[in-house]
Amino acid sequence: MTPQPRTLLDKVWDAHVMATRPDGQALLAIDRHLLHEGSFHAFGMLDHAGRRIRRPELTFAVADHYVPSRDRQGPIPDPEIANMVSTLAANAGRHGIRHFGLDDRAQGIVHVLAPEQGLTLPGLTVVCGDSHTSTHGAFGALGFGIGATEVAHVLATQALWQRRPKTLRVGIDGQLGPHVTAKDVILAIIAEIGAGGAVGHVLEYAGSAIRSLSMEGRLTICNMSIEAGARAGMIAPDDTTFAFLEGRPHAPKGALFAQAVAAWRRLPSDEGARFDREVTLDAATIAPTVTWGTSPETALPVTAAVPDPGAEPDAAKAGQMRAMLDYMGLTPGTPLESVAIDRVFIGSCTNSRIEDLRAAAGVLRGQRARVPGLVVPGSGPVRRQAEAEGLDQVFRAAGLEWGEPGCSMCVGINGDLVPAGERCASTTNRNFPGRQGPNARTHLMSPAMAAAAAVTGRLTDIRRLGSR
């Protein structure tokens, strides 16, 4: 009998089921457990129950959410923030967990650091108490975010009870236009399927436009799977993936690497594998994209105008559009390209890798930004690479600030906030009300588009401006 064709998800899932219950829940083995400062609730639960960590050698702690973007020499001035960073170090220390703290050259955003250090590998299960753990699916891993109680569960058991999700294949064939990047692709996908469109599903991104992306681009795409409601997004591993991984500090070495690659080559979805749903997009139709509202699904080509709730037949939807326009301070019919911005932020687990910084610097080279802005590399290695290439000088010469690696202004909890009422062109992943600070207004876009907005002081079609 020929075996049933299986998807990438099926293969990773089946390889990790340790037990199943009659009700259909599976006990999944977890290969990598990543922690950040927010793990203090989970350590508290573990301590309260008197439990130990089952596999500390599969657990990695990274300081990223609360770390300062500047002045790292002295102590962190805010005692509550300082306490978050030191508590992670203390919890990791007493449980024997490898800790990437402020003094570690590899320190960075957990979803930038883990791939860079070779911790994320194809075919693995990767969890973290952070919804952007979907990022790791770029390697053909099953990566998903979990809450504090689940973090405590994984610490104690190295396992999680899960029900097999449905699958949604997103096929994108064709060639992307000039200056159209992975960020534009994922924003277009989210606009197509909606912020809740993939609830209960794992996305698999496929097609020639995905295959031709670098690992950086694939990470950007998988990162925002959660903004379409999918707990995970995956891309089949290929030679691009293997080339990225070879020689990384924690990746397998020598004969073991060859053995791993042989196993990884069997992971891509089989011909004829069945998905619960499929959507397709034509790469050539995707334009440089920005969001106008307070949900990532409000993404439009930058050439469009602010939509008119009056043209929306559904009264409830029209009401929500009005609330979003009110929050964003926008008038229906205004061309997006005429919307003035107050600030730019280039960074986050979505867009802080070297390719992102090169794209932004390509636009800013020899230019002055009309608005203040902050550029925060995703990790120590990214920061040093950028400095070796002189990108930091480009940003500084343009009048932007060059920061130390971390989550920074994407979530604002280290103190990097967009002031109330200000409008920020941001390479981050969420434009939710208050996300970058109370009453801050966020427009999501690619690094090149954010750089273009910095140069002109308004939302700008990068194709008009080009890069130098």
Added chain:
Amino acid sequence: MQPFTTLRAVAVPLAVANIDTDQILPARFLKKPRSAGYGNFLFHDERRRGDAYPLDAAAYAGAGILVADRNFGCGSSREGAVYALVDGGIRCVIAPSFGDIFASNAAKNGLLTVTLPEDVVASLRARLAASPGAEVTVDLPAQAVTDPDGAALPFEIDPFKKRCLVEGLDDVALTLEHAAAIAAYEARVAAEEPWRVPAVHA
């Protein structure tokens, strides 16, 4: 965890889709210990912006149920959003769909998420908006919501989630019953797929 069986409580309609966990609990409160009283942070910034927030209307005082719109609890995985709801007195959220991580976090903290079809939830919200302060009954063992007019709205729920909620179970203890299966699996991986274990720094 506090078990959930039946609940009769004032229900608040929230006719907004995609309410994210940043709105439910703004990120700056994430560094607070649970003892700080997460109920004080529930929808903190939303309640201070412009028009009065539905939860703050006198008719909804002591509310125990939210009736929301699709994709409630999307976004960040912060379990603090669930703590804020539970500590703020909410024990059940009814919506057409939920963020997956939020729904999972809710079940582990005694907060019941009831999924009903979009039109059913919309008419329940309309009914509640027409008579603010009306009560709804949620019977988890019977898997039914009873609206203010006494009409029963049956719902589906994962049987394991239901059992954990009804019995207030701690699932680490349940998982540890499978310790032998976990150990056998780990031994097999170590022997057959050694590349899955991270290489240690030289």
